[in-house]
Amino acid sequence: MADRIKLPKMAPGQRYGRLTAIEFSGRDHAGKILWKFRCDCGNDVTARSASVRYRRSSSCGCLQREAATKHAMHKTPEYKSWSQMLERCRNKNHHAYKDYGGRGISVCDRWFKFENFFADMGKRPEGHSIDRHPNNGGNYEPENCRWATPKEQIDNRRPVTLHKRMSKNNTSGVQGVKRHCGKWQANITFQGKRYHLGTFTKIEDAAAVVHEARERFAIMASSSA
Known part of the structure; x- marks a missing residue:
């Protein structure tokens, strides 16, 4: 029989599936170590640390409930925007966490x-797509959010972020879009691979394609995590 993989000791803030470790909670009747966890759905749960570390438990039970009664809107754009918003702000393993939860941006x-x-x-x-307005301040909450077009998102983007991420040769002021032979090229990099998305007459069209691609790749990254 294969040896069990040895995982690092549990510590506050570590994530396991939907659960984030909060604090040690003693031992159960069998002497097994218990920890308190907070689930992404908002519930707190106490469980054996070994069960969580080895993924026998990965939520407070909401995953099982969802599997039994899948949300009627789980395939809708609104549901995907909602789930990605939570991931960006709460999942430290999400590729965009550093720009959201890592900056202190939270969901009400x-x-x-x-x-x-x-x-x-x-x-x-x-x-x-969902947009915090203004982008450089505030959290995800009713008074601070709207559905915005790619152009509105671009106009609302943090200048510092653009400055840090754009190439010195960027001629458009839009990340992923550059001027070439009188037109606008749209490109995106995902997991180290560069994708050419097309060439457009209008910068708004190129920016929209880049924005949509980012959303699709974000969903793919979340699904494979």
């Missing part, structure tokens, strides 16, 4: 529940 308690998020934001117009 009310929006831990999708039904509340949808009631406040409504249906997502085609070609739009």
